[in-house]
Amino acid sequence: xxxxxxxxxxxxxxxxxxxxxxxxxxxxxxxxxxxxxxxxxxxxxxxxxxxxxxxxxxxxxxxxxxxxxxxxxxxxxxxxxxxxxxxxxxxxxxxxxxxxxxxxxxxxxxxxxxxxxxxxxxxxxxxxxxxxxxxxxxxxxxxxxxxxxxxxxxxxxxxxxxxxxxxxxxxxxxxxxxxxxxxxxxxxxxxxxxxxxxxxxxxxxxxxxxxxxxxxxxxxxxxxxxxxxxxxxxxxxxxxxxxxxxxxxxxxxxxxxxxxxxxxxxxxxxxxxxxxxxxxxxxxxxxxxxxxxxxxxxxxxxxxxxxxxxxxxxxxxxxxxxxxxxxxxxxxxxxxxxxxxxxxxxxxxxxxxxxxxxxxxxxxxxxxxxxxxxxxxxxxxxxxxxxxxxxxxxxxxxxxxxxxxxxxxxxxxx
Ligand code: SF4
Ligand code: SF4
Numbered sequence: 001x002x003x004x005x006x007x008x009x010x011x012x013x014x015x016x017x018x019x020x021x022x023x024x025x026x027x028x029x030x031x032x033x034x035x036x037x038x039x040x041x042x043x044x045x046x047x048x049x050x051x052x053x054x055x056x057x058x059x060x061x062x063x064x065x066x067x068x069x070x071x072x073x074x075x076x077x078x079x080x081x082x083x084x085x086x087x088x089x090x091x092x093x094x095x096x097x098x099x100x101x102x103x104x105x106x107x108x109x110x111x112x113x114x115x116x117x118x119x120x121x122x123x124x125x126x127x128x129x130x131x132x133x134x135x136x137x138x139x140x141x142x143x144x145x146x147x148x149x150x151x152x153x154x155x156x157x158x159x160x161x162x163x164x165x166x167x168x169x170x171x172x173x174x175x176x177x178x179x180x181x182x183x184x185x186x187x188x189x190x191x192x193x194x195x196x197x198x199x200x201x202x203x204x205x206x207x208x209x210x211x212x213x214x215x216x217x218x219x220x221x222x223x224x225x226x227x228x229x230x231x232x233x234x235x236x237x238x239x240x241x242x243x244x245x246x247x248x249x250x251x252x253x254x255x256x257x258x259x260x261x262x263x264x265x266x267x268x269x270x271x272x273x274x275x276x277x278x279x280x281x282x283x284x285x286x287x288x289x290x291x292x293x294x295x296x297x298x299x300x301x302x303x304x305x306x307x308x309x310x311x312x313x314x315x316x317x318x319x320x321x322x323x324x325x326x327x328x329x330x331x332x333x334x335x336x337x338x339x340x341x342x343x344x345x346x347x348x349x350x351x352x353x354x355x356x357x358x359x360x361x362x363x364x365x366x367x368x369x370x371x372x373x374x375x376x377x378x379x380x381x382x383x384x385x386x387x388x389x390x391x392x393x394x395x396x397x398x399x400x401x402x403x404x405x406x407x408x409x410x411x412x413x414x
Pocket of ligand 2: 044048079081082091092095
């Protein structure tokens with residue numbers, strides 16, 4: 001019964017969101033996935049709104065939607081469409097609601113097998129690949145303060161990037177149909193993930209580990225003593241929420257909250273925009289007594305930074321520029337250290353790096369990242385700074401691309 005009413009509320013919300021559409025097509029001009037998909041109408045913002053309307057009709061009439069699935073799963077959730085839509089429609093939100101509806105039992109056949117696999121593995125191992133211990137290897141030999149109430153939360157996000165790259169190469173070799181068959185099997189028997197090979201991109205792994213060490217170093221220099229959960233640190237559950245597995249997400253987020261309470265944490269210091277947004281804005285809606293102060297490490301930097309005459313550019317993470325445009329810490333820091341030349345598409349008009357599609361739609365992801373990289377290159381800047389491990393991993397097409405933690409450390413006035 002509860003599931004039916006949940007579906008009903010979601011359908012009402014989706015109806016409200018899509019009902020405002022006047023079919024003008026402006027959103028297609030900014031949607032980053034339309035062109036890279038070969039102008040597949042269903043993989044652009046307007047197509048998603050149209051498909052969402054079809055989904056509403058299908059659920060209301062008790063029939064199966066014809067196509068619903070890839071259209072919603074390929075949405076990057078960047079929200080660029082919202083800022084140009086004259087009717088105030090957000091095709092990103094419509095896609096998110098649609099994914100939530102798809103994961104209900106009524107239309108499970110439209111579920112993406114890779115999404116289902118990531119969900120069941122995360123529910124079993126607190127990590128989408130079942131590798132929590134490996135995700136703590138960057139911190140070997142580092143000292144943390146077990147009595148501190150300031151908890152460093154990496155959410156395994158930096159660490160997972162090198163595995164995602166490695167796994168994508170493996171998937172490319174296996175081909176789509178074998179990948180989907182294996183994903184489907186693992187989603188039913190998540191412990192199989194332990195038997196599957198987990199290649200990683202060693203070069204990227206080195207960079208990601210170095211960025212995490214830099215962050216700890218910067219926070220220590222700012223006078224903050226950190227606790228860290230090491231091999232027991234859970235993934236924040238980003239996939240579960242983003243892919244619409246809300247019932248699983250609720251259970252999972254409560255588990256993460258209990259882990260934080262057990263560690264006696266008061267302040268959670270996040271290091272990436274996805275975990276920051278999720279813990280700060282979404283967890284309190286789903287978890288009772290989520291009474292932690294959630295902050296991003298960029299807000300805590302208290303070290304003198306040196307201004308050097310040079311032109312740099314910034315690729316803003318969508319979770320800051322378009323989903324929380326009031327968050328501008330990274331811009332302020334960079335402006336105090338160099339001449340910041342913003343790319344043509346920036347702020348609320350920014351372009352996603354394509355990262356959220358890397359797992360399910362790698363071809364689209366690669367084309368979006370190439371287009372974004374070209375825009376950043378066009379600024380003529382000597383360094384391209386990113387403030388998100390997913391963006392870094394997707395845009396690292398030359399040595400110019402630098403994680404903001406590396407850049408800050410280069411700018412510390414000793
Ligand atoms: S811009 Fe807005 S109103 Fe126009 S097609 Fe897109 S969603 Fe519909
Ligand atoms: S949220 Fe981004 S990817 Fe999704 S429809 Fe809107 S512009 Fe396109």
